[in-house]
Amino acid sequence: xxxxxxxxxxxxxxxxxxxxxxxxxxxxxxxxxxxxxxxxxxxxxxxxxxxxxxxxxxxxxxxxxxxxxxxxxxxxxxxxxxxxxxxxxxxxxxxxxxxxxxxxxxxxxxxxxxxxxxxxxxxxxxxxxxxxxxxxxxxxxxxxxxxxxxxxxxxxxxxxxxxxxxxxxxxxxxxxxxxxxxxxxxxxxxxxxxxxxxxxxxxxxxxxxxxxxxxxxxxxxxxxxxxxxxxxx
Numbered sequence: 708x709x710x711x712x713x714x715x716x717x718x719x720x721x722x723x724x725x726x727x728x729x730x731x732x733x734x735x736x737x738x739x740x741x742x743x744x745x746x747x748x749x750x751x752x753x754x755x756x757x758x759x760x761x762x763x764x765x766x767x768x769x770x771x772x773x774x775x776x777x778x779x780x781x782x783x784x785x786x787x788x789x790x791x792x793x794x795x796x797x798x799x800x801x802x803x804x805x806x807x808x809x810x811x812x813x814x815x816x817x818x819x820x821x822x823x824x825x826x827x828x829x830x831x832x833x834x835x836x837x838x839x840x841x842x843x844x845x846x847x848x849x850x851x852x853x854x855x856x857x858x859x860x861x862x863x864x865x866x867x868x869x870x871x872x873x874x875x876x877x878x879x880x881x882x883x884x885x886x887x888x889x890x891x892x893x894x895x896x897x898x899x900x901x902x903x904x905x906x907x908x909x910x911x912x913x914x915x916x917x918x919x920x921x922x923x924x925x926x927x928x929x930x931x932x933x934x935x936x937x938x939x940x
Contacts, residue, residue, distance in 0.1 A: 709858060710735070710824045711907035713835050715865045715899040717796055717828040725765040725828075727902065731915070733769045736791045736824055741772045743789035747805035748797025748830040762795060782809045786818055796829025796865075799842035803834060804850040816856045829865045832905075836862035837894045841885065859905070859912055860895075861940070867898030867921060882921075882929065889925040895940055896923040903934065912938045 712728070712735050719727050736742065746758035759775035766773050773793070779785035786792065792815070794802070806812040819825050827835055833842045834855040841864040870880050885896050899905070903916035914920050919931040924940060932938060 708822045708909040709819060709907050710822055711819065711835065711858060712826045712904055713832040713859070713863065713899075713907065714826070714828045714904035715832065715863075715867070716901045719902045723765070724761055728826075728904070729765070729769055731904075732766075732826060735826070736769075736771055739771055739791040739824065741774060741789075742766060742791045742793050743785055744773050744775050745792065745794040745802075745806075745831070746775050746777065746797075748795055748799065748802035750795070750797035753797075758795060758797075762793060766793075776811075782811050783814045786811055786814045789818070789823060791824040791826075792818070793826040794828075794831030794834065796831055798847055799830040799833045799839050799844045800846050800850060801848050802830045803839050803853070803855060804848045806834070807851045812856070816858065819856065819858055832863050832865050832899070835859055835907075838862060840888060840892065840894075841896050843881075859907060861922075861938075862894050862896045864896055864898045867900050869900075882923070885923045889923065893925050895925075897921070897932075897938070898923065898929075905938070914938060 718724050744759050744762045746755045755775055755777045763773040776782050776785050833839050835858045837857050838853045839855050840853055841862045868881050898921035900918045903918045906913045906915050914932055914934050916934055919933055921929050922932055923929045
């Protein structure tokens with residue numbers, strides 16, 4: 708039975724790393740003493756050790772220890788033996804590249820499907836969908852495949868932004884990019900705004916947080932989903 712928190716971001720404006728999620732995570736990871744952290748996405752090119760320290764400091768507030776997957780000799784065994792798993796944000800291309808390089812994507816999916824509690828933020832949330840094609844990141848590396856975990860039956864566009872009224876910016880909006888995606892792809896896409904997250908309980912997916920989320924389906928008008936509701940389509 709899946710037990711997942713899939714968050715748009717790790718940090719909301721005016722708060723520290725994971726601060727807004729800690730009350731939820733305390734319940735979500737109840738009974739977990741040590742969390743396995745996957746730092747492969749390396750935001751701003753940060754090292755695995757430095758990134759793990761950031762996660763470790765945040766989870767120490769709720770009395771959970773954190774150890775990076777790179778600290779283990781066998782990454783697959785680390786995932787299989789973990790009490791809980793957190794995949795942080797950064798560059799989704801590099802995250803997926805490393806998951807394939809270390810041959811742990813299928814292992815990660817297996818333990819999540821079997822109920823190991825999981826937290827993903829940003830890039831760590833993008834990989835929960837059918838594929839990573841709706842990431843906002845630059846393709847700094849070329850992973851062997853764009854196929855990801857498929858723990859939820861749609862894709863995530865994390866940090867979803869609405870057009871700013873009165874803005875003179877002439878670049879494409881997120882909605883425009885997702886429409887381009889749907890010319891060639893059938894997968895539904897959920898625009899997940901910062902401060903919102905998904906709670907996955909077995910096969911049920913609930914929207915949490917104070918904001919709505921924007922659901923895009925091929926050949927349909929996008930719709931706003933209310934927080935607290937079950938996501939069905």
